[in-house]
Every structure is written in C-alpha cells, then in structure tokens.
Amino acid sequence: MxxxxxxxxxxxxxxxxxxxxxxxxxxxxxxxxxxxxxxxxxxxxxxxxxxxxxxxxxxxxxxxxxxxxPARGLRLLDARHRVIAEFRRLPYGHHGYPQTSMxxxxxxxxxxxxxxxxxxxxxxxxxxxxxxxxxxxxxxxxxxxxxxxxxxxxxxxxxxxxxxxxxxxxxxxxxxxxxxEDLHFEEDWTVVDVRTTAPVRGWGGVDQVCDPHHPATFMRIAEDRYRWEFRLPDGAPDLPSLLSPWTDATSTPDFKILRQANYTFRARLxxxxxxxxxxxxxxxxxxxxxxxxxxxxxxxxxxxxxxxxxxxxxxxxxxxxxxxxxxxxxxxxxxxxxxxxxxxxxxxxxxxxxxMTGGQDRAAALRRAAVGAVCRVPxxxxxxxxxLVRPLPPGPLVTHARLAGTHCPQPWVRGDDGTHARLDDVLANSFAVLTAVPLPPTAQALADALDARVTRANATLTTWLRRGGADAVLLRPDRVVLDAIPRHGVDFTATRTWSPLLCTTAT
The missing domain is CATH 3.50.50.60 (FAD/NAD(P)-binding domain)
Known part of the structure; x- marks a missing residue:
C-alpha cells in the first residue's frame, strides 16, 4: 500500500x-x-x-x-424491589473472560x-x-x-x-x-455516579427496577464506585429518597457525587x-x-x-x-x-x-406482568x-457448515515456548486452522495460500469440534469460524465461495 x-x-x-x-x-x-x-x-x-x-x-x-x-449478572426487580427475573453471568465465558466486567x-x-x-x-x-x-x-x-x-x-x-x-x-x-433508522425508543434519564466507602446494599450484579413511575438501574463499578440511572418525571423524589433502597449514607462526608447528568437514551441504526x-x-x-x-x-x-x-x-x-x-x-x-x-x-x-418502564399507555401494566411471568419460566x-452471540448468518465469509459464523472458544493452551497462554496469543493476528486430525493435503494447501497457522486442537477444542461435527475449522483473524471440514471429510465445505475474496492478489 x-x-x-x-x-x-x-x-x-x-x-x-x-x-x-x-x-x-x-x-x-x-x-x-x-x-x-x-x-x-x-x-x-x-x-x-x-x-x-x-x-x-x-x-x-x-x-x-x-x-x-467481574459482575454476577442482572436482576429485574419490581417496584418493591422483589426479583422478577435473574440473568446470571459466568466467571469464565466462551471467550476466556468473565461474561460481564465492570x-x-x-x-x-x-x-x-x-x-x-x-x-x-x-x-x-x-x-x-x-x-x-x-x-x-x-x-x-x-x-x-x-x-x-x-x-x-x-x-x-x-x-x-x-x-x-x-x-x-x-x-x-x-x-x-x-x-x-428509528427503532422506537427515546427516553430522558438522569445518571448519577458516586464514590463512597460507606455501606451500599447490593448482590454483586446489576439491579434494574421495573417501575413505570420510577424505573431505575443500579450497579457497582469498582470497589468504591457506584452508578444509578433514573427516569425522572416531573415531581420526582429527591436524590436521597431515590437512593434509599440501596444506601442511607447520602448525607455523610464520605458520599461524593462525581456526576449527575441528564441523557436521552435512544435506539437508532x-x-x-x-x-x-x-x-x-x-x-x-x-x-x-x-x-x-x-x-x-x-x-x-x-x-x-x-x-x-x-x-x-x-x-x-x-x-x-x-x-x-x-x-x-x-x-x-x-x-x-x-x-x-x-x-x-x-x-x-x-x-x-x-x-423496566412499560411505556405510558393503558397496556403498560399488562406488558410488565407478561414479562415477569415469562421470565419466571425455567x-x-x-x-x-x-x-447476542448467535452465529453470523451465511454469507461470503461464512459458509453453511455447522460451526461457521460462531466464535471459537478461547481456552488456555501450551504456547510455542512451552508456557501456558491464551489461544489468541498463540494464533496471533493471522488466519488459523484448528484441527483434531492430520490436515488433508487440499486443506493444507488452502491454509498455506492464506498464510494460516495450523494448530492441533487440545482437549477443550477437540470437544468443541466434535460437538460441531467437524474435524477442523478455518478461523478468520477475528476468530469467527469461516468454514469447517466435516467429520472424516477431506476438505472445507465451500472453498469456492470464500477463497476468491481472500486468496487473490491485486490486479
């Protein structure tokens, strides 16, 4: 270039x-x-x-x-702060990190x-x-x-x-x-960021209060940092009253408001x-x-x-x-x-x-009740x-193979120097082939054309491949599976679809 x-x-x-x-x-x-x-x-x-x-x-x-x-997850609470639904987050997710971090x-x-x-x-x-x-x-x-x-x-x-x-x-x-493109959500909210070492009641995750009159969000960001978000209509309670379900320390010298600002939350594309x-x-x-x-x-x-x-x-x-x-x-x-x-x-x-808010029309209460009922179903x-983690749909760089469009997991693996490392650090920024079997010659030729690193799968990755019906996968640099070699196959499933985009040179 x-x-x-x-x-x-x-x-x-x-x-x-x-x-x-x-x-x-x-x-x-x-x-x-x-x-x-x-x-x-x-x-x-x-x-x-x-x-x-x-x-x-x-x-x-x-x-x-x-x-x-790391955060434990999300709870939807009703106006009396009773749990409607809970979305737990794992301390070690598919990508090798906590599913939610603050x-x-x-x-x-x-x-x-x-x-x-x-x-x-x-x-x-x-x-x-x-x-x-x-x-x-x-x-x-x-x-x-x-x-x-x-x-x-x-x-x-x-x-x-x-x-x-x-x-x-x-x-x-x-x-x-x-x-x-308007996706039909626009509301004015107030965001309050606080630093304090005083007691604040929480469970280690995020609270979202589904109250049509005073919807709110609460989260602990760091050891002494907290955030609240409120949709405030005219005549809303004062801040100490709003924060009272979580803390009684708003009047103490240790309670410092870092920011209180109004924002319009929008949904647009x-x-x-x-x-x-x-x-x-x-x-x-x-x-x-x-x-x-x-x-x-x-x-x-x-x-x-x-x-x-x-x-x-x-x-x-x-x-x-x-x-x-x-x-x-x-x-x-x-x-x-x-x-x-x-x-x-x-x-x-x-x-x-x-x-959380249910809107302001007559059906609001029915919608909130329905959400609560559905979320309680196991x-x-x-x-x-x-x-949020559904596979990318088939396209020029995603074939119809079962694992295509998904991200490969990121376990700890043995690096080139014999030490333990995260998978992506071993693969660097290139295309890569993860394989549970010796790579067939045609697949090896394609890997060479892409300058892809060929890596033998460890136990975790082999299990993932087997569950996806594959002997090997071709990973893009963003670690999305582009194509796969089916079990006992001899080549990737749709080479002619993607290879012209990736294996050509400028003309």
Whole structure:
C-alpha cells in the first residue's frame, strides 16, 4: 500500500482499539480527536467476554484485568424491589473472560492511549477537529481536512480509508449521506455516579427496577464506585429518597457525587455504514439504550470485524491506489455482518427497557406482568442472554457448515515456548486452522495460500469440534469460524465461495 494512513475520526475506545488492531496488521493510522484530554467522567461501564477478547487483541488484557471487576449478572426487580427475573453471568465465558466486567471508562481510555505509544504505526493528534471529508467517485484515497484548536490552521491529509468513530453527532456520518433508522425508543434519564466507602446494599450484579413511575438501574463499578440511572418525571423524589433502597449514607462526608447528568437514551441504526473508503463504527453507526450494557461492546465488535478486512484490502491494492472489485466485495461484508447484529443488540436493549418502564399507555401494566411471568419460566432467561452471540448468518465469509459464523472458544493452551497462554496469543493476528486430525493435503494447501497457522486442537477444542461435527475449522483473524471440514471429510465445505475474496492478489 501507499504511505497514506487510515484516518480515524475520534479517539474514544472504539477509535483507539481500531488503530491498535490495524497496527497489528502493519497498517498505519492517524487518529484525529477534537478534545485534548480523555473525558474524565465515566460513561460506558460494562464489557462482555467478547469485548474483553477484543481488548486482548488490542494488547491491553493484562492492564485491563487489573482495573476491571467481574459482575454476577442482572436482576429485574419490581417496584418493591422483589426479583422478577435473574440473568446470571459466568466467571469464565466462551471467550476466556468473565461474561460481564465492570470498569471505569476513563481508566480504559488511558490504557488504550498508553498502548498507542507502543506502536509507531499509530499517531494521535488531539485538538484536531475534522471539518471536511471528500472522496472521488473512482474509489481512490480520501481527503480529510481538520482544524487545529490552537492556531486555527486547516490541514488536509490523504487517507487510505476513513473510520468514523466520532459518536452520535458524527460528521463522518453526514459526509457519507447516512441517516437514522428509528427503532422506537427515546427516553430522558438522569445518571448519577458516586464514590463512597460507606455501606451500599447490593448482590454483586446489576439491579434494574421495573417501575413505570420510577424505573431505575443500579450497579457497582469498582470497589468504591457506584452508578444509578433514573427516569425522572416531573415531581420526582429527591436524590436521597431515590437512593434509599440501596444506601442511607447520602448525607455523610464520605458520599461524593462525581456526576449527575441528564441523557436521552435512544435506539437508532444508521441506514448505511459505508460509502467507498469511508466507514462508520460505534455510536456513529448505532445508538443503544444502556439497559444490557452493549453500547461500547457493539462498537468494539465493529472494529474487530472491519480492521482485518480493511488491512487485507489495503495491503494488496494496486499501484494506482485503487481497490479491486474483489476487495470492494470483501469490504461490503463489514456492514452485511455487523448491521444485523447491532440491530439485535438494540432490540434486546429496547425489550429490557420496555420491561423496566412499560411505556405510558393503558397496556403498560399488562406488558410488565407478561414479562415477569415469562421470565419466571425455567430456561427462558438463558436463551435471552444468548441472543447476542448467535452465529453470523451465511454469507461470503461464512459458509453453511455447522460451526461457521460462531466464535471459537478461547481456552488456555501450551504456547510455542512451552508456557501456558491464551489461544489468541498463540494464533496471533493471522488466519488459523484448528484441527483434531492430520490436515488433508487440499486443506493444507488452502491454509498455506492464506498464510494460516495450523494448530492441533487440545482437549477443550477437540470437544468443541466434535460437538460441531467437524474435524477442523478455518478461523478468520477475528476468530469467527469461516468454514469447517466435516467429520472424516477431506476438505472445507465451500472453498469456492470464500477463497476468491481472500486468496487473490491485486490486479
């Protein structure tokens, strides 16, 4: 590729994670952030085990583990704080981390920015407000103009691609002519962040109070950090009264309110995520009510899905800086894979939101009662939590094999040096083949064409393969199963579908 970097607009967690993932593939990036410093107050506070795995790929898993706190799960409570339903989270999930971890977003952002300094491929410019994004109709590089906050000077850079990680008010979204699809949830809430060592009543997980008059969310973020969220109509009780089910310490000197701010929770999805070489990620592409803690997680999934595809396309583009039709189709799979998943996450959050608030119409009480009754049926809550991890649907990079579209598990394995390591650290950032049998010659040839690492499955992975009816699987760099060799088979199931997208070179 040329020396033009990928320009990332916005240096929040999604933007910086994208830069770090690109760096692992040798792709340089320039991050443009209009603010000088990390925003000091908490916003996102929850990460699932897949998000933790993505942060591992970004290179900060050890540091993040030191500041994260596993959560036990989620409880839906009625207005009298009686349990309607409980969604337990495991301390060790499919991806090798607790299924839910609580954290402080400013701490996460500082860890990510520190990681940037370890990668010369990444450059961060703060106080840089993007004013213009222009691309020609022929699919060439993009011109990005930004204004320096200190001297007002405008600078234009040539970008190999642009990633819009610039939030709900995204200028990048405007530049590609994208609008919002309304998914029909909009409510005003107050968020209260507190630091205290005084007693606070909790069970180690998240409380969501399903009260049509005063719905609320409570969670413990860190050892001495707590968050409450309330939908407050006119004439709502004062803050001590609202917090009284959890603590009596609001008047003590030790009880410090870090932030009390009003937010509008919305459910929206951008109607397009890409135009040419410009892409939308995170809140620029979707807005999710916070009730299931998936806002940031969904953005991190965007970055993990897109960056390996973009790196592959840029590293083999032609001498004229044009992408081939093949690479254009490869990049189209970003939106076709990610948009349906984001929609599911938003709809699940809206469902929980309706369970909490029930709306304001005459059927509200009936809906809340129905939700409570259904959630008490044994086994119902488990499928509800699995909705977020359903396989990607079949497509150009996902075959019809049984395991295709799922993530492989991440157990501890023996590394090249004989020490124990997480699977992804052994596989690095490449394609990989996990196999329980000697690899057939045709499959080995395909692995070689992809420069895929071939790894013999350990007991945990062999069990997973057998349950999926496979002798081996081909993993994408984001650890999604692309294809599988069925039991006693001799080759992957649909090579002709995906190999033209991945095994060709620029023409």
């Amino acid at each position: 040329t020396g033009a970097p990928v320009v990332i607009v916005g240096a929040g967690p999604v933007g910086v994670t994208a830069a770090l993932l690109l760096a692992r593939h040798g792709v340089p990036s320039l991050l443009l952030e209009r603010h000088r410093e990390v925003y000091p107050l908490p916003r996102a506070v929850a990460a699932d085990d897949e998000a933790r795995r993505i942060l591992q790929a970004a290179g900060i898993d050890v540091e993040f583990t030191a500041v994260a706190r 954290f402080d977003q400013p701490e996460l952002e500082r860890l990510l920015r520190e990681a940037l300094t370890r990668h010369p491929e990444c450059e961060l410019r703060t106080g840089a407000e993007v004013t213009s994004i222009k691309q020609d109709e022929e699919g060439g590089p993009v011109q990005v103009t930004y204004r320096d906050a200190d001297d007002g000077q405008h600078t234009t850079v040539v970008a190999a691609a642009v990633l819009g990680c610039d939030g709900a008010g995204s200028r990048t979204r405007e530049a590609i002519g994208a609008g919002w 951008a109607d397009r995520w890409r135009r040419g070489r410009v892409f939308l990620l995170g809140d620029a592409a979707h807005q999710t009510p916070p009730f299931i803690g998936q806002g940031l997680c969904t953005g991190l999934r965007d970055a993990h899905n897109l960056t390996w595809k973009l790196a592959r396309a840029l590293l083999r583009q032609g001498a004229d800086d044009r992408l081939s039709a093949t690479d254009d189709r490869l990049l189209d799979t970003y939106e076709s894979e990610r948009r349906p998943h984001a929609r599911r996450a938003i709809r699940l959050a809206v469902t929980v939101g309706w369970a 086994g119902v809550t488990r499928p509800a939590t699995r909705d």
